Amino acid sequence: MSVSPRIADSTTPASQATSQTAAQLAPQPASAADATVLFRTLNHIAFITLNRPAALNALDHAMIEQIAARLEQCRHDDDIVAVVINSAIEKAFCAGGDVRALLRPGSDGRADIERYFNDEYRLDYAIHRFPKPVVVIMDAITMGGGMGLAQGAALRIATERSRIAMPETKIGMVPDVGATHFLAAMPVELELYVGLTGVTLSGPDAVVCALADVCVPHTNLSDVEQRLNNIDARALAGQRDALLAALREAYVRTEAGTDASVIERQRGWITEHFKREAAPTSIVASLGRTLEGLEDAEATREEREWIEATLTALKSYSPTMIHVTREALLRGREITLEDSFRLEMGIVVRTIEEGDFREGVRAHLIDKDRAPKWKPDTLEAVTPEHVAHFLSSPWSSDAHPLANLGDDAQR
Template sequence: MSTPMMHDVHRDAAAHDMSMRVVNRVALITLNRPAALNALSHEMVRALAALIERCRDDRSIVAVVLRGAGDKGFCAGGDVRALHRMAKAGGRDWLTFFVDEYRLDYAIHTFPKPVVALMDGITMGGGMGLAQGAALRVSTERSKIAMPETRIGFVPDVGATHFLAKLPVELSLYVGLTGATLSGADALVAKLADLSVPSSWLDTFETRLERTDWSGDALRALRTVFAPPCNVVPHAALDSQMPWIVRHFDKRSGVERIAATLRQDLTRDELSREHRQWLQTTLDALTSHSPTMLEVTREALLRGRQMTLAESFRMELGIVTRAIEEGDFREGVRAHLVDKDRRPGWAPASLVEVQRERVLHFLTSPWKRDAHPLADLGEQAD
């Protein structure tokens, strides 16, 4: 549909798998790389950052909507294979990517106008970094939401140590350690989404947007655009799982202890099929993901609960740097995304072998405070 209220405002972005146009004073920004589930390349990060800055400065823009092209995903994360190639090639081009990505995520978190993120379909990793900074996060029945980084020897980043800290501590540990995939309804229960709506409702939001009056509160007006008048949210599996999560993911327990309690409960005879399946799936995650990064992630998630947004990004960048340069990242990507043998050779290979000193090393910044690439982040209050 084309109307006088819809016009192209940034043709150059299209060259970087990104497009933007305006509908009734709202910038609609589309991640346009559907064949790769809209995974973020460095060029896309830079193009999106430029668009966000333009929208911040343009007084005619009252809000921003972030969405993904195609019907399979909002954004599957960063282009991990490209990062793996950069890391193998030597140098630190990969570090520039993360610095730019984190600055972009921070800009969305601190954006002075309402941002809407349409988490329709796969929304993982870097996609969560974009979405969780939005003032209105919309999931659907097609949403698949996760932070699966420990599976490839990495850490939940892009601000995860901050936005997961808003969850109950047991739930934040469960989501961050296991990489469990949440449905749109689960995300609503976990407060990782503000609305959960039928995907078909999003097909027509531009028509409603055209009729929106911006004389009042912009965020309230946006809720009327995206919230159906009669909305029935599907059942959330997380509702029944929460007692199990609280039982096993105690903040005082190390990952080895969590795995031990899961094993112990699996020996019980009276378990329901659903409960047994959850226990086994959760245990499988904790015994197949990188042992080092599981323990590092647990510590980072707990520390993040006491940090500002900027401090969380600085901590994450340090962990990411150590994971790529001296950790399990390269081996994890090789095993799961390059060779696909699904047999990563983690170092060390088991949770019991992970030394506390090694965990603390990953959490120690590689830079002095003033030399940190994100040293200036948060100079104004978070």
């Protein structure tokens, strides 16, 4: 696996970066038909398009490198005024990161793990800090690594087909790619519910949860390029707010609204049970007590079904990562974006090397027996010391792979 281009390396001068072509910056496919990342421009707007249909655009390391290279090309090309990141396939924007590759025979263990997540997080961070407007189209499946690409964008567009989630605790991982930062945009109770259970959100739900700026009908996307071509994009270069408003107008002919949001109807239940001070075991106990007290009647059917689904998630996902995720999400509300990425990377490396991740991938993605053997196997058995270990960095502060994230040259 080759080393990716530096997204945020203060030792690479802008003059050098602008002289490099995308072909020099990123590994190239054997032919256009093999390209998993497509690139083109229209009316001074660059399109970075994910194109790995067999994997629902799951990000392997080569894709991360190529997206990063194209983004850097757009940063330094004065003829490009905005960037759109979208998908070439109907079923997904991006189903997540192709982390299974890190567990395959022949991988370089810790070195490959660090390289993959270092490059992915630097790419996500670059989008958060990108000087030109970035638009991301979260149509259909958008999970995990796809959320990392989307949440730093200036305009995050969902549709009625969107299926949005951070489902990492199910496979023994922590919600990452900046999730400890971007999930904090919602009230803490909602953040804990979304982060701990990995619930799948609709487009309207995503707007309610501050994970999308707007939800539009999928049909809005069919002729959007004609409207984009009508923008006086060159004249708006450097006028970020005006350009962003023009881009939004092109995509948002009509809005789907949030009336169809399921999570809005559930908000009262979520607030009741997912209190900031409640440990995971307390949340489970609270849900159990409420379920026992509900009458088996049609009037309570939706609440009963919600409680049952929530309890299934909390009791069957990695107990360690349920506890660790709660603590990480609460910490993320108090720290910077840069420190959120650093915190997540430490947890990720620890859980891959010594936690539940390998077992979760085996059970859900490889053998698919859906019966992971977690260690420990219950929420009650997870000790504070065990949680603290996963939250502690494997590196000293100056040796952290993301130590220089946030330097002036990276903004």
